[in-house]
Amino acid sequence: MKILLTGATGFIGSHVARALVRDRHEVQALVLPRSDYRRIEDIRSSLHFIEADLLSSSTIPRPASLDVCIHLAWYVEPGKYLEAPENQQWIEASLRLARTLKEAGCRRFVAAGTCFEYAPSHPPQQESAPTQPTTLYVKSKLALFQELQSIGIDCAWMRFFYQYGPDEDPRRFVPVVINHLLNGQEVKLVPGDRLRDFLYIEDVARAAISVAQSGLTGAVNIGSGVPVTVREIALKIGDLLGRPELIKPGTLPYSSNEPMDLLADNTRLRSTGWQPRVNLNDGLRETVAWWNSPQRPKRPARSAH
Numbered sequence: 005m006k007i008l009l010t011g012a013t014g015f016i017g018s019h020v021a022r023a024l025v026r027d028r029h030e031v032q033a034l035v036l037p038r039s040d041y042r043r044i045e046d047i048r049s050s051l052h053f054i055e056a057d058l059l060s061s062s063t064i065p066r067p068a069s070l071d072v073c074i075h076l077a078w079y080v081e082p083g084k085y086l087e088a089p090e091n092q093q094w095i096e097a098s099l100r101l102a103r104t105l106k107e108a109g110c111r112r113f114v115a116a117g118t119c120f121e122y123a124p125s126h127p128p129q130q131e132s133a134p135t136q137p138t139t140l141y142v143k144s145k146l147a148l149f150q151e152l153q154s155i156g157i158d159c160a161w162m163r164f165f166y167q168y169g170p171d172e173d174p175r176r177f178v179p180v181v182i183n184h185l186l187n188g189q190e191v192k193l194v195p196g197d198r199l200r201d202f203l204y205i206e207d208v209a210r211a212a213i214s215v216a217q218s219g220l221t222g223a224v225n226i227g228s229g230v231p232v233t234v235r236e237i238a239l240k241i242g243d244l245l246g247r248p249e250l251i252k253p254g255t256l257p258y259s260s261n262e263p264m265d266l267l268a269d270n271t272r273l274r275s276t277g278w279q280p281r282v283n284l285n286d287g288l289r290e291t292v293a294w295w296n297s298p299q300r301p302k303r304p305a306r307s308a309h
Contacts (some may be wrong), residue, residue, distance in 0.1 A: 005029045005072060005217065006029070006032070006071050007024060007030065007070070007071060007073070007074060008072075008074070008110070009024065009031055009032070009033050009074050010019055010033075010075045010101070010276075011035045011043060011075070012035060012051070012076075014077070015043075016116070016164070016205065016208060016209070017077070018043035018171065019169070019208065020074060020076065020213065021241055022046060022209070023206070023210055023213055025051070026046045026191060027036045027213065030052070030274055031052065033051045033052065034053075034055055035056075036180075036301050039055075040056075042212065043171055054067065058077060059093050061096070064100050065104070065110065065136045066104055066105075066108045067105075068109065068173070070105060070109070071111065072111070072112040072113070072216045072217075073101070073102075073113050073114065075113065075116065076212075078091075078094050078116065079091060082175040082176055083175065086140065086141045088140070091140045091143075091144035092144055096142050099155070099184060102155060102157055102159075106155065111157075112157070112159075113158065113159045114160045114205070114216045115159070115162065116164060117145050117146070117163045117223065118142060118164055119164065119266050119268065120139070121135045121142055121163060121224070122135070122163075122266070123135060123136030127231070127265045127266065128267040128268060129196070129226060129267065129268065130225075130269040130271075131223040138261060149161045158221060160222065161223045161224065162211075162226045163225050163268075165201040165202075165225065165228075165268045166200055166202045166203065167204075168193055168202055168204065168205065168288075168291060169205030169206065169208075169287060169291050170205070171205075171294070179295065180239065181241045181243070182292055182295045183295060184250070185247045185250055186295065188198060188247070191238055191250055192252050193234065193253045193255065193256060194248075194253070194254070194255070194257065194259075195235070199233060199267050200209055200231070200233060200265075201227040201229065201230065201231065201267045201268045202228065202237065202284060203226070204290075205284055206281070206282060207228070211273055211278050212224045212226065214277065214278040218275075218276040220272060220276065224272050224273055225270050225272065227267070227274060228268065229267070230284070235253045237284075237288070238251045238253065239251055239253075240284070241288055241292060244288060244289060244292045253267065
């Protein structure tokens with residue numbers, strides 16, 4: 005396939021780009037001018053780059069003969085993105101991109117949503133479950149999904165649950181636990197007894213490609229379907245690094261906006277032929293090894309535009 009990929013320098017996008025190259029697809033990566041390419045340096049020569057700022061209406065590209073666009077770019081800086089005004093800008097930018105590509109003959113648009121669109125409900129969450137956005141980020145994502153369905157392009161909406169793996173932003177949960185333990189520091193946690201759905205990043209990337217290649221439209225959950233708690237994950241990491249005594253669940257309170265149980269019903273995703281290849285124990289082992297490697301690339305944390 006000939007694919008336009010946005011967000012290729014981000015965490016999910018870099019792994020999607022690598023999987024697409026491995027599968028011998030022709031990939032055009034739409035990136036910001038002066039992007040940081042270090043996450044994809046190993047495949048840089050295999051990608052065709054288009055430099056453009058999607059937030060500028062004057063620079064929307066019109067690549068011809070595309071089969072599909074996988075649109076992952078958004079403002080996602082940890083600690084800032086949930087109520088950032090950039091969220092509303094990304095609605096319009098994403099719609100401009102979809103309309104432009106439709107006019108250029110692109111038949112399919114696959115975009116990134118979030119599991120936080122769902123209203124509190126008994127897990128597992130199905131795609132038909134009610135939605136209840138509570139932050140500007142989630143409201144903006146859901147608004148984009150609704151608008152995309154009205155412009156006449158074949159659209160799939162990937163509701164990502166939790167991801168982890170090599171090269172994740174160091175401010176996110178799994179890297180924070182790993183790096184605290186590597187530095188001999190205590191890991192203070194909430195009680196961590198609510199169900200979550202964590203999927204290894206390589207399986208996430210393959211899921212995105214499976215959806216892009218499929219005929220699925222509408223919402224599609226991207227998750228493992230296997231329940232786990234953050235306490236379990238932290239303790240597994242503690243065991244891998246030989247420092248379980250530094251894990252301190254229950255020393256922090258839940259925040260007022262802490263989501264209830266979240267678990268993907270991934271029946272629609274599995275209908276594409278996809279299935280996870282990496283279980284949680286092996287995925288955490290690979291992730292710990294990456295962070296513990298003196299050879300790992302030193303990369304700054306930044307948003308995945």
